[in-house]
Amino acid sequence: MISGNVWGGTGSSLPTPVPLSRGLRLHLLLLAVLLSLLAFIYWWYPSDAAAETDAAPAAVAAMVAAASGVFVAETRRKPKPVWRNYTVAKGDTLSGLFQRQGFGGSTLQQVIAAGQAAVPLANLRPGGELRFRVDEKGQLLAVSHAPGDLDTLMMESGSDGWQAGVRHLKPTPHTVVKNGSVDGALSPSLRAAGITSGMAAAFVKIFHWKVNFRRDMRPGATFAVIYQQLMQNGKEVGQGPIEAAELTNAGKVLRVYRYENGKGGYGYYTAEGYSLEPSILRTPLRYTRVSSTFSRHRWHPILHIWRPHYGVDLAAPAGTPIKAAANGVVKYIGRASGYGRLIELENMGAYSTRYGHMSRFAKGLKKGDPVRQGEVIGYVGQSGEATGPHLHFEIRIHGKPYPPLKVKLPDSASLPKKLMSNFQQTIQPLLAVLTDPDSDSSRQRLAALDEQPLSTARVDQGNNKRDL
Numbered sequence: 001m002i003s004g005n006v007w008g009g010t011g012s013s014l015p016t017p018v019p020l021s022r023g024l025r026l027h028l029l030l031l032a033v034l035l036s037l038l039a040f041i042y043w044w045y046p047s048d049a050a051a052e053t054d055a056a057p058a059a060v061a062a063m064v065a066a067a068s069g070v071f072v073a074e075t076r077r078k079p080k081p082v083w084r085n086y087t088v089a090k091g092d093t094l095s096g097l098f099q100r101q102g103f104g105g106s107t108l109q110q111v112i113a114a115g116q117a118a119v120p121l122a123n124l125r126p127g128g129e130l131r132f133r134v135d136e137k138g139q140l141l142a143v144s145h146a147p148g149d150l151d152t153l154m155m156e157s158g159s160d161g162w163q164a165g166v167r168h169l170k171p172t173p174h175t176v177v178k179n180g181s182v183d184g185a186l187s188p189s190l191r192a193a194g195i196t197s198g199m200a201a202a203f204v205k206i207f208h209w210k211v212n213f214r215r216d217m218r219p220g221a222t223f224a225v226i227y228q229q230l231m232q233n234g235k236e237v238g239q240g241p242i243e244a245a246e247l248t249n250a251g252k253v254l255r256v257y258r259y260e261n262g263k264g265g266y267g268y269y270t271a272e273g274y275s276l277e278p279s280i281l282r283t284p285l286r287y288t289r290v291s292s293t294f295s296r297h298r299w300h301p302i303l304h305i306w307r308p309h310y311g312v313d314l315a316a317p318a319g320t321p322i323k324a325a326a327n328g329v330v331k332y333i334g335r336a337s338g339y340g341r342l343i344e345l346e347n348m349g350a351y352s353t354r355y356g357h358m359s360r361f362a363k364g365l366k367k368g369d370p371v372r373q374g375e376v377i378g379y380v381g382q383s384g385e386a387t388g389p390h391l392h393f394e395i396r397i398h399g400k401p402y403p404p405l406k407v408k409l410p411d412s413a414s415l416p417k418k419l420m421s422n423f424q425q426t427i428q429p430l431l432a433v434l435t436d437p438d439s440d441s442s443r444q445r446l447a448a449l450d451e452q453p454l455s456t457a458r459v460d461q462g463n464n465k466r467d468l
């Protein structure tokens with residue numbers, strides 16, 4: 001009731017030169033009563049933690065605030081704990097900072113005793129945010145540490161000593177379309193449009209089955225990519241995968257959409273539900289040139305006789321990795337006369353593929369092993385009858401060889417029919433944005449996509465690294 005007495009009385013004791021009107025006196029009296037009530041509650045609930053559990057003080061404070069701002073300020077008699085913010089500078093150490101903040105060495109030891117969780121504090125990174133919660137006596141109550149944009153380490157002093165916890169912030173997805181035209185090489189053009197080099201590589205990977213980017217690109221080619229940026233405090237801290245991509249080149253438009261393939265994985269599919277990836281790779285390695293083509297009659301360079309050549313020879317430096325041309329099972333692995341080191345894969349249906357002249361096989365690969373398309377099964381060499389390092393590659397149907405560069409291949413993987421109607425519904429807004437990326441309606445469509453995280457957007461690994 002002390003604060004009440006300061007303002008108490010009827011007004012006659014106040015040194016006012018002009019007598020107060022009755023109304024003003026009543027007004028002051030009312031305020032005094034309110035203030036007394038507030039002061040009482042304030043003393044009753046000394047800690048702000050307790051105050052938060054009861055709505056009454058807040059309500060009173062609001063009433064007083066409505067009456068006059070002065071009184072609210074006046075009632076802050078007892079200093080509350082405050083947060084002191086600090087940005088870590090180069091060379092800062094925790095002990096140095098504790099010293100400068102005036103916290104004793106024992107406090108530092110208690111914080112460190114919290115164990116593994118305190119490790120990030122010991123490895124302060126310049127630019128990181130440190131916050132100290134300090135009571136009126138300058139005692140440290142809590143430390144929070146945000147080394148990056150995502151996770152915040154929070155340590156608080158409690159009855160059982162210092163406790164630590166990590167708060168993971170959830171970035172907000174922001175769906176964007178980036179588009180432009182290819183001016184010169186593709187990758188710099190993509191980067192000029194604000195596409196990261198990682199995403200540019202993903203773009204190339206999607207379309208390289210249909211387009212040879214070094215040979216086939218024509219002036220006027222354009223591209224567009226839709227993906228989700230992950231935003232934290234207005235900064236991009238990560239990105240999701242490409243959700244939809246378009247490449248227009250030489251009058252042809254290629255568009256694909258990322259979609260769950262029904263087997264737990266994701267793939268890129270055209271609006272008709274087809275993958276751009278061929279069912280069988282015609283050239284399952286990075287080769288330098290085709291050194292010999294398929295022929296039913298060929299003058300053999302070593303045997304000097306007419307003999308058919310049942311595959312294609314793809315010259316490449318010794319040691320170049322050779323990939324499985326399609327999913328399959330190892331039917332043969334070992335030496336086979338003229339073939340040298342040979343692998344034969346049994347692929348889908350009646351198809352099989354042969355890989356000859358290898359210098360060595362992939363480690364541990366044996367007969368009966370399943371292999372996936374693109375998996376490295378061996379390395380280029382010149383074992384068997386070969387004049388230089390190359391891969392002899394065959395595609396066979398029912399055991400009969402066909403020219404690998406020309407044979408008609410089975411259809412590419414396609415989405416299961418039962419997924420098609422949902423797929424086509426899902427891609428509608430993406431298709432609309434790709435065809436008209438800069439319109440208002442596209443902006444609205446992209447904003448609507450923010451609400452439903454598209455697929456498996458991930459935070460950049462670099463930013464997500466934790467010291468914990």
Ligand SMILES: [Zn+2]
Nearest residue numbers: 311312313392
């Ligand atoms: Zn050959």
